Amino acid sequence: MIYGHGDDIYNYKNIRINFSSNVNPQGINTGLQEHLKSCIARLNAYPEPLAENLARRIEQQKGLSPGSVLITNGAVEAFYILASLFQKKKSLIYTPSFSEYEDACKMYKHNIEFCSNSLFLEKNEKPFDLVWICNPNNPDGKTFNKKILKEKIQQNPNTLFVIDEAYVEFLNKNISLQNEVSKYTNLVVVRSFTKRFSIPGLRLGYLVCPPELITNLRKKLMPWRINSLALEAGLYCFSNNYNDDFQVSEILTESQRFQIEIAQIKGFEVIPSETSFFLVKGPVNAGKLKKKLAGEYKILIRDASNFRGLSEFHFRLSTQLPDKNNELLKVLKTWSC
CATH class of the missing domain: 3.90.1150.10 (Aspartate Aminotransferase, domain 1)
Incomplete structure (x- = not known):
């Protein structure tokens, strides 16, 4: 869409x-605004092809396994490259939810089944290759129980769970599975810079998953997808210079x-x-x-x-x-x- x-x-x-x-x-953090102004002169050079330095910084700051972060052109790109890697597979999408899961799956000819969020507890995910969940969910703000999600991931080792956590920082409780990725081979967590840092125009996000999956996803990418200003924004937001006023x-x-x-x-x-x-x-x-x-x-x-x-x-x-x-x-x- x-x-x-x-x-x-x-x-x-x-x-x-x-x-x-x-x-x-x-709005946009004032320190970030000033930093981006100071980076304009750097636009005369190419950015890193795959944004490796930003990925490493996120891994270090968030205590994630080396090689488990891939920077994306907004969180949306993550959905499309995942759908591309698993094209023609069987996907389950809980609804109502973000339309790009469906669009990405359709583009890569997935066999899609839709299921109401209200049936989450009783739904059997075993028949599916991928399950797409937004947590907290867009558009209704519904949250999926962290413990139950982990149980489902553990019980379905042959099903890849894609958890979109674009809004997870807009809660007063911790439901994130970002730091659980190293415990599973079938979990991908997608995060966004757009919401928390109020920079949708820069298109910046990342996904966290097992390094073996990262290796395969990289084969789907073209170089220089992330522009220099987006990279600078990401590096600044995960630096000691960032004065967090959120x-x-x-x-x-x-x-x-x-x-x-x-x-x-x-x-x-x-x-x-x-x-x-x-x-x-x-x-x-x-x-x-x-x-x-x-x-x-x-x-x-x-x-x-x-x-x-x-x-x-x-x-x-x-x-x-x-x-x-x-x-x-x-x-x-x-x-x-």
Whole structure:
């Protein structure tokens, strides 16, 4: 799905408040901004072909096994190279979820089965070559139990579990399996710089998996996929110079307040979420609501009707700063039924 994602701000003029993209509402770290400005002169040279230095730094900082990290052009590239390596295999995708798992599998002719997230506990993954899970899940913020995930991975050694942890830092609990990868031969964890560091325009992510799988994945890659500024951003974010001002508790507290306030508006049903984004089922068609908000108020939301299993009335919101959230609340009350 090239089109139909959130943050399609390029289709609209003069958007003031963007609720459609699940990135850090506190914006880009000021130190990172200054660092990137100082790196402009380095654009006259080629970057590393496979971003090995950034991979090694992440391994060292996160206590991961040597050779277990592969840098990707955004987390999305990870899904496509994995699907490419296992083309024509059988994949299970829990839904509703990020559409790129399905698109990557279709591109490489996987036999795909979809299963509702609500059936996760009872579903048998043994018949599948790959299982795709987003944790916490996009678009509803659902979290999958870490202990149960580990049990399923252990019980299905011939099934590769691809766990997308793009939003895992937007929680007040630790559900990450990143540091568990060395214990299994059938686990891949995908991470993103986009959300936590608020740099979607630079396209930077990484995956963690057994070194043997990394070796095979590298055969699918072209050189210089990661541009110099993206590499510099990654190296800076994992350096001692990075002054971390990420206030996840503040974001999540505001998210809970925002969810409660919307749920009190007649006609709007909030699907509770522990993270910074959440689903709402409104009283009107989500596409029409999006169009009206963008056209009249310069506010952008995510029409979620194209997620499998959701209706034409579902939309997704990513919590912003309180004053911006209050502005949307005021507008939504005019749609109250």
